[in-house]
Structures are given as C-alpha cells and as structure tokens.
Amino acid sequence: MIKAYLTGLFPRSKSLRKALREFEKKNIDYKELMKVYQEETRKLVELQINSNLDFVYDGMLAWQDLLRPICNYKGITQGPLIRWFETNFFYRVPIINDKIEFERPIIRDYYFLNLINDSHKTSVCIIDPLSIVYLSENIYYKKYDELLFDLTSCILKDLNYISENISALHLISPVLGTQNVNKDELHILNHFLDNLRKRFATSIITLNIYYMRNLEIIPLLNELNIDIIGIDLCYWDREKILNKIKDLNLKIALGLVDSFVSYIENIEYIKKQIHRILHVLKNKDEVYVINSSDLDRLPYDVAMDKVNLFSKIKTINP
C-alpha cells in the first residue's frame, strides 16, 4: 500500500482570514481568534484522518511564512518582503543582526498539536537550518559555520519544548532543491539531524525538498541521518530527477500532487506515474506520496480537494 503525508503551509479558509483581519482591527479578542484557529485546524486534521494519511499535521495555519517564527529569536529581526523563489508569494527576510541565542520557546506557540487526537500520527513541519541561512540576510556573523552552529543550537533548544512523542518530524528544504550546497554545509546539517534523532528518538524524520532541480545534491542525500526523503517531482524535469533518485537507499516520498496547478490530478495518471517510478527505484519499501510543495499556493477549496485526492492515492497497490 502506498503511504502518504502532507507538508508545508496549508491555505487559510475564508473564515480564518476574516478572523485575522478582525483581530488586527481589534474587533475580536485573542480568545475568539484562537477559537477560529482551533476550528479550522480540527477541520484539516479530520480531513487528513479521513483521507487515511499516515501522518497528520496542523497545516501551519498560524505561520505567515516558513521563516517568520525564526524572526523572534534573539539576534534576528524581520526584514523586507522578498519574493519566495519563483512564485508570487512574498516572505519577510530574517535579518541576523546579533548573536543568535535561545531566550524562550517560540515555535511551540505556532503549532496546534493538542488538536491532533491521533497521537500515533501526529507530525510537525519546520524549515531546515540551511534554508533559513540562505533565505536570511546575515550582517553579524563573520564565520558561516558559527552562524549555522548558533542557529541550529537555538532551534534544537526550541524544539525541546515540543512533545517528544510525535510520530514524524518533517524538515522542509526549499534551498537544497535550488542551490549548490557544499559538503561542509551538509555536514553541519547532518550534525543537526543527529541531535534531532537524540531528541525525537522514536520519531520518523523526513526531509522534504521543494522545487527540486539540483541534481548534484541527490547522491549526497544518502549520507543524511533521515528516514524518508521527499522530492518535489512537479517543478522541473521529472525524468532527470528520477534518473538520480533511483539509486538512493533512503525511503522515498514522491511529490506528485502538484501545489501549483488548480485542477485535481487524475488518479489514473498518478497511478501510472507511481508504477513507472517504482519500476526504476532501487528502494521500493514504503513508498510515500506527498504534495510537491506548500499547498498554500492554491485557493483553500482546491487544497482541500487535493487532500481528498490522497484517499484515492492511498488505495493504489504498488
């Protein structure tokens, strides 16, 4: 049986958007806003459970962009809005203008983990540290490895405030798919992954690469201390990527549900693609299907329909 999970920012419903606007205008209070967050998170969680997904997350509905919580760390502030890769979405650049230090838990307040009833499936998403550094503006650190070290230490301390009993921790990496990363950087990332392993000893760790077109990185992924590698197969030349990932020893999550198209993929087409890919993969154990990147690039109703599609994908017999 095919397995499946979702990652990344999920679009906000109309009612949540409205509540956020009303909260900004001070027409509703924090308690009322939280009520809407909870209702919307519950809806999404229920849909994932009904679609029989193997891990369930909260949709990251409170996140303005994947980097925003990081801007609350000591040493980092919010910078200007910048285009998010080749999309029409804009994120605030974290400006690193002082030594990054852990002060207080930040990330846990952005998750709604208590609303995921099925603790066997609870998962969380977070952007990987290399992507954070690439997408930030560093005006403090002279040495790159010191910056990465301080940042990863801070994230690890922050993650200590999240229950260790989560089923899966999904790292999202838009940068590994688009930039040339050297071995030293991968070494630091692996050191971070080793520490994650210690903290989340019983959890599955996945690394999900968005916008994959960086073929050079693929053979190096075998060295990373992760369980599953997720690859966006909708952004660039699928054949070229497949030719590289076929020899990976890791379990693979195929990003076949396209977050950039508004039509719902034909299940027969997905089935054909899965069979074609499985035919060439070296590691055929536990193949997953995932969304290609943040579903937030789609309108809410379309994204909900895409989640529904997973219930059909789950019935595909590999």
Place this chain on the structure above:
Amino acid sequence: MTEFFLTQEIGSLSRHPMFKENLTIEEIKEILQQGKSLGVENLEELEKLLLNGGYKTYKEKIENFASLYAIKLFENVGLDIIFNGEQPRKEMYHYPLQFIEGFRFVGEVRVFDNQYFPKGEVISEPKLKMPYHLKEYLFVKYHTKKKIKVPITGAYTLADWSFNTYYQQKWIGKYNDYYKEKLEAKRELAIELAKNVIRENVKSLVDNGAEIIQIDEPAATTVPDEIPIFIESLIESTKGINAKFVCHICYSKDYSMLFPYILEVKNLKQLALEFSNRDTRELGLNDKSRKGFSFIKKFKEYSSDLEIGLGVVDVHTDFIEPVELIKDRILYTFNILKNEKIIYINPDCGLRTRSWEVAKAKLTNMVSAVKELKRFIK
C-alpha cells in the same frame, strides 16, 4: 530644443476616496476642497453625485471625476507624460480578466501575511470580449494636452498569475515529460493572450491616436527558464503596431536575465524599471551609496539606444525622497550612460499603495530634481 529627462508616472495612484461608500458630509467637503485646489471643474455636479449615492449609483461618472483629479494632479506637479492614475481599474490582474473570455476566478491565494488576491483559472482559449482601456484613453485624451502613456498588463504576467488548467490538460501526456508539458502549456497561453487579447487592445488604442503604450510585466523575470516565453509574448503583443512601446518590470532579483533577449523585441523603445526600493537613502554618486542602481552599468553594456525609465522614488514607503537624493540617483545614471536623451524619470512602480498626499510629494520632488539637473546639464 531636444527633450531630455522627461518625467512620467508608471501608472496607478491609490483609488480616490470618492469611490468609498457612505461618505460623510465632512469627507465630501474634503473631496470638493481637494478638487478645487487641483483646479477640477464642475465640482457642483460631483457634489450632487456624492450626496445622492456616489459610486454605487454613478459608477462611470465617479470614475471620470477620479480620473480628472488624477490628471490634474499629474499636470499640476509638472509631469511630462501622464495617464489617469488607473482610477477606473481596481487592480492590474482582476480588472482585465473581466473582459477576457476563457477565465474564471477559483479563489484567493496568499501574496504575503494575511493578504490575498483573487486568482483566475484558464478554462478555454482566451478571447477579448471588448477592448478594455479605450474608454479610459479617450477620456484622458480629451482632458489633457500632455503626452499620454497608456499602461496595460502584459500577456506573460496574466499567464503567470493564472492557473493554466485548459492548456495544461491539453498538453499533459504529449511528451511524457511533465515539466516540458507545463512549459509548453504556459507558452501557448501567453502567446494566445498576446495575440488575441493584448495586441487587439493595443491596436484599438493606437487606431484611436495613442502613441505610447506601456506593457506592465512585473512577472517577467520571476521564472528565469521562461524568459523566452515572456520575450515571445512581448513580440506578439506589439507585432505590426506603430507606436512607442515601453515595458515596465519591477522587483526582479536580477534584470540582467532579460538581456540580450529583450533586444529581440524590435518595437520596444524603453524599459521602465524599479531601482530605488533597493537603493540607500544616503547622498552620493559612488557605487556604495547608489547600490540600487548597479544594473545601470550592465544596461550600458547591453544596449546603446534602448531608453531607461529610471525608478527614482520608492513606492513602498512614505519616506519622501529629498530632491538632492533624487538628483544623485539621476546623476549617477547619467554619469554611466552619458546620454540624457535615453533617460526618463519615474517612480519605481505605480503609486497605488501610497496616499495621494504622499504620491504628490514624491512626484513634486522628482520634478524639482529634474528641473535643477536640467539647468546644470544645459
């Protein structure tokens, strides 16, 4: 005398408060007072319209008055080339789609934070229902003696900001290569929009006397792989039309990716680009102070006769750029290009997100800077 450092706006002003529903008597008074100071005529009629239902009841008349206010503002400030502040248009994507068959709106997609825009989906071949800027152009032509530049959202940007369902479904499975199929689908949509929508619109404008057309393509450099599609769509949009074409592009990671391809668009006379958003506010003519204008050196290498529309004020801030700073931005560019005739002076982009007061202050300083420089350069 040969003209140089001509000043222009890029397009929009924020929608005038007269579009608001349920205006109070105080607000109406303020609007009329502003009209008086701008020199708008027939304010008695506007007063009646605003007191008796306003925009909800008198859509076209209010659009015309708002356009008149914008024309007067630009004239009073002293711009050389103007339009109507795009007052009848709500924004640059949603507005044109209402006049194009083959699209439907499928929902809103986030742009940043909690800001969303309605996104269209292509469900059949796009066809123009009716030219959608002609009425605006004729109105402006009647009400000003200034040179007119008509801004129109370009084919590539309309394609890039839409879900391309119709063409993707058409191409899927053709190559057994999902990426190539998506690329072909994008190309076909952009070219169909260029031929059937943009070119037809532009033709109707030029047939009625329009001499300068600005094609707005903020998405042009979003996807580097698709630059050839953007270029082809620009060629198709302008093919066989005798007018001066300007292309406005903004907030690009790197304008260099446009070259040398953009030179293939033989009809294109000017590139109007955003610079000040990425510049410092320090005075100076050195590379460090003028870091936002670094592309100018590459521009000189690439092209000798293409004009540059130089964004000298940032439209995303209420900071009013001092005359001296604007002068330095222009001089820095002039020192590199050494040809004042190819330099046009404008804001980075449309001033849609600024109040009219801020827009006026920015444009006033822009015009003052040019006046001072003209004396100096002469």
